[in-house]
Amino acid sequence: MRAIITTVVLLGLAMLSGVVNAGSRAQARALETTQAAYTAAVRWNDFDAAQGFVEPAYAQAHPLSDLERSRYEQIQISGYREVRVGEDPNGDLRREVELRVINRNTQAERLVRSIEIWRWNPEQKRWWLASGLPDLWKGQ
Template identity: 55%
Template sequence: MNRILRPLVLTCLVLLLAACAGGGGQRSPRDQMLYHYVSAVRWSDFDAAYGFLDPAWLAANPMTDAERERYRQFQVSGYEVKSAREPAEGEYEQVVEVRVVNRHTQVEKLITDRQRWRYDAQAKRWWLASGLPDLDAAR
């Protein structure tokens, strides 16, 4: 009996230790914001992604109904962060490759999105200060 029980207990102990070690810490507020933004974009929910835009950027660049319809014309098929950096405290930049498929023509194109994020200490949140991906900036 001891020969059977010992390997089983050891296996359970190893699995338990692996689960505890892989748990990691809690995400930072910036990483949480990026996670939710990526989720919105990957699901092609540009209306939700619009909610991440910096109010100062929106005031200078209001989105028209025609621009909203243009975003609805595309389905995101890929989103990959190529590089990221923190140029200063409260700032974050990343270069992302976004693959989109035109729902009407079924043509896929690759967009390089250079994102700038800034932390708003008063609102206690991160804002996308560079706008949504430019659908006409295919490479």
């Protein structure tokens, strides 16, 4: 009898862990899909589409000005490479990327590193960029 109860409990735990892992796999797939779409938007200079990945609360608190939009129009992204990925202390995903930025007026290319913070929203079952669009001018 004890062996049967132990077996049932172990099977229940195995099933429960399978559900948890399925959720994690779904989150991982969603992250991969979201980041690929965001990367493509940035890489093809579609910053309006990239803005759609920004967390709504952040986007409302930090709207893009006309000046910022015009600055994004003056550049071309020639490279976008993931350098490092990890979890930050808040449990969000922290991704460091390297962007190659060409000034359309001077044709000068420069390398910019940016930190992206990605946050999972369990209600919407999607990832949001909680750090906003990359600051390609380092606050200048």
